[in-house]
Amino acid sequence: MKVSKYLDTKPIQEMPGVVKREVINADDGAPNYCMRVFEVDPGSSTPYHTHAWEHEVFVLDGRGVAVSEQGETSIARDSVVFVPPDEPHCFKNNGEEILRFICVIPFVD
Amino acid sequence: MKVSKYLDTKPIQEMPGVVKREVINADDGAPNYCMRVFEVDPGSSTPYHTHAWEHEVFVLDGRGVAVSEQGETSIARDSVVFVPPDEPHCFKNNGEEILRFICVIPFVD
Numbered sequence: 001m002k003v004s005k006y007l008d009t010k011p012i013q014e015m016p017g018v019v020k021r022e023v024i025n026a027d028d029g030a031p032n033y034c035m036r037v038f039e040v041d042p043g044s045s046t047p048y049h050t051h052a053w054e055h056e057v058f059v060l061d062g063r064g065v066a067v068s069e070q071g072e073t074s075i076a077r078d079s080v081v082f083v084p085p086d087e088p089h090c091f092k093n094n095g096e097e098i099l100r101f102i103c104v105i106p107f108v109d
Numbered sequence: 110m111k112v113s114k115y116l117d118t119k120p121i122q123e124m125p126g127v128v129k130r131e132v133i134n135a136d137d138g139a140p141n142y143c144m145r146v147f148e149v150d151p152g153s154s155t156p157y158h159t160h161a162w163e164h165e166v167f168v169l170d171g172r173g174v175a176v177s178e179q180g181e182t183s184i185a186r187d188s189v190v191f192v193p194p195d196e197p198h199c200f201k202n203n204g205e206e207i208l209r210f211i212c213v214i215p216f217v218d
Contacts, residue, residue, distance in 0.1 A: 001175060001177040001191065001198060002189075003190050004188070004189050006188075006189050023189045029191070029193050031215075032141065033141065033215070035189070037167075054140060054141070056133045056139065056142065056213070058132070058144065058167075060169070066112055073110070079112060080144070081110065081111070084110070104142065104213050
């Protein structure tokens with residue numbers, strides 16, 4: 001068993017305004033999927049993109065919208081978002097605090 | 110894309126003091142793993158058990174301990190726990206508020 005605090009995990013910044021931490025990944029021995037925590041600054045967004053695997057998301061703090069081809073849906077603390085494989089999506093922070101959420105993805109070959 | 114609030118998911122109570130919600134499961138189209146949210150009352154615990162699949166856990170609220178054969182490790186908001194396959198474990202609430210955590214498990218045949 002490995003117990004940690006998510007802030008102990010090294011932050012990865014691949015674009016302005018978005019920080020990712022891989023809090024449980026293959027290095028921990030995880031065999032099937034990776035748990036990440038994202039922090040999106042007010043006014044920022046994850047990229048609008050699509051891929052062949054799903055997202056399972058739980059919102060920890062802040063306010064924003066989950067965007068798909070059907071439009072925007074408000075999200076906040078305790079929101080749950082399932083993004084099926086091959087569905088375009090992004091997460092935008094339209095609030096005044098950091099939008100923080102968990103996003104679990106499968107390991108892909 | 111499916112967006113919901115976790116409290117909209119039907120609670121399942123399989124033992125006293127522990128409520129589970131399967132906030133993303135196969136019925137939603139999830140192909141690989143299930144996201145659940147647990148609420149453990151003060152003084153209660155999930156069962157000490159073992160199984161052939163992993164847990165990926167994120168603590169949302171409350172205080173408690175993650176128990177393994179190595180002993181007890183304190184957990185609280187923002188704690189991350191990885192339980193490898195076949196490792197005995199449970200989660201005890203030794204605080205005064207509800208212990209609430211996300212637990213992701215793979216679908217097993």
